[in-house]
Amino acid sequence: MxxxxxxxxxxxxxxxxxxxxxxxxxxxxxxxxxxxxxxxxxxxxxxxxxxxxxxxxxxxxxxxxxxxxxxxxxxxxxxxxxxxxxxxxxxxxxxxxxxxxxxxxxxxxxxxxxxxLGEGWHGAAAGLNDYVMLTLGTGVGGAVIHNAEAISGRQGGAGEIGHMVIYPGGISCSCGQQGCTEHYLSGKALSRLAAEAAEGWDGRRLLAEFAAGSATAAAAMERYMHDLSLTVHNIQSFMDPEAIILGGGVAESHALWWDAWMSKLAALSPLSIKVVPAELGxxxxxxxxxxxxxxxxxx
CATH class of the missing domain: 3.30.420.40 (ATPase, nucleotide binding domain)
Known part of the structure; x- marks a missing residue:
């Protein structure tokens, strides 16, 4: 059996x-x-x-x-x-x-x-040995895969991209820092941007309005895409992986904003960066x- x-x-x-x-x-x-x-x-x-x-x-x-x-x-x-x-x-x-x-x-x-590891087995990273995964969900997570194995680090903190500081003195985080990536790229962060953009909007509504050409949504998404581009650029600068795999609940909606974000990333970063959406959801x-x-x- x-x-x-x-x-x-x-x-x-x-x-x-x-x-x-x-x-x-x-x-x-x-x-x-x-x-x-x-x-x-x-x-x-x-x-x-x-x-x-x-x-x-x-x-x-x-x-x-x-x-x-x-x-x-x-x-x-x-x-x-x-x-x-x-x-x-x-x-x-x-x-x-x-x-x-x-x-x-x-x-x-x-x-x-x-x-x-799942994406490397049967998903977007199949065949790759060195890649980074960035997950945009309730929080923001990350993983560093080297020689097809996950690097955990001395204290289990390798790949904690959600707690990299991108805005010193920014939003307070439960980890004790301020300005962590998690508070700018998570699903909760997207919902906050949506609520700031228009009364009654949530993250899903923001993305739908952005795809429909709303100028109000575009202004909010401009901030989100800038922060995502900055984070991806920093990952590439530090790790130089074969690819960065973007996963999590927010990334599952990538069809609504991917092309616009690729343009933003190209304008912000001079690096050659391969970013692909996760496949296994x-x-x-x-x-x-x-x-x-x-x-x-x-x-």
Whole structure:
């Protein structure tokens, strides 16, 4: 019988998990809202519940991979730091907690790293060895892949693009800094720009109005595209990757603003930058998390 793996993805708004086969195909999936109001205990219980449902689907499960927002000690499976998007999650011994519930090997890593591994396995980064993934979702995440492996760093902070400062003295961040990228490029940031542009607008409305040619929307998007261009330029300057993969919920709407942004990026940066949209969408983190435990098990 073929062996399958569970890949889970924990974010500030939702928890998703899937059974993935050895070729990266999802054969079963579950999802639930992240019960942030219940703190760490509630989040862990919600994760265990959907994993249990998948374990009972009848597949031979070889292990569980988990991608979570925050800085992670991958060797120990411990969340070293998480923002208020996952309250109480800092210090969670996630691998240990899940292994106690399920008699299976468990691997835990940063969610952006998992998504990047997924894109490298079967997505926009297939065939690449050195690339960076920038995820624009509830927050802003990032991952650095070198020689086809995720770099985690000494304190699990490699690729924390969301907490690079682009505006010193800017908007206060829960990490203790001011002017972090997360507050200018996340979905929440886009919604803030939308609300400032016109009463009653949210991020989706802003993008739709921009695509329709609204001058009001264009002014707000000009700010967003400038900050995105600046961030991508800085990544290219520092890492010089083969490509930068743009993923996350905001990036999924790229058809509405990609061409305009490419013009903005070309005007801002003299560098040759290859940026491509992610291909796996919301499945990237689950597929990559499954790949993570497969790598750990040598499969």
């Amino acid at each position: 073929s062996r399958y793996y569970i890949g889970a993805d924990i974010g500030g708004t939702g928890i998703k998990a899937a059974v993935v086969d050895g070729q990266g195909k999802i054969v079963a999936r579950r999802s639930t809202a992240t019960p942030v109001n219940e703190g760490a205990a509630g989040i862990l219980a919600a994760l265990k519940k959907i994993i249990a449902e998948l374990v009972c689907c009848g597949y031979e499960i070889g292990g569980i991979g988990i991608g979570t927002a925050g800085r992670v000690d991958q060797a120990e499976g411990v969340v070293l730091y998480a923002t208020k998007n996952l309250p109480g999650w800092t210090g969670m011994r996630l691998a240990e907690a899940v292994e106690k519930e399920f008699p299976l090997p468990v691997s835990v890593g940063n969610d952006a790293n998992a998504a990047a 919301n499945d990237a983190g689950m597929i990559g998390a499954a790949r993570m435990i497969m790598n750990k098990e040598g499969k």
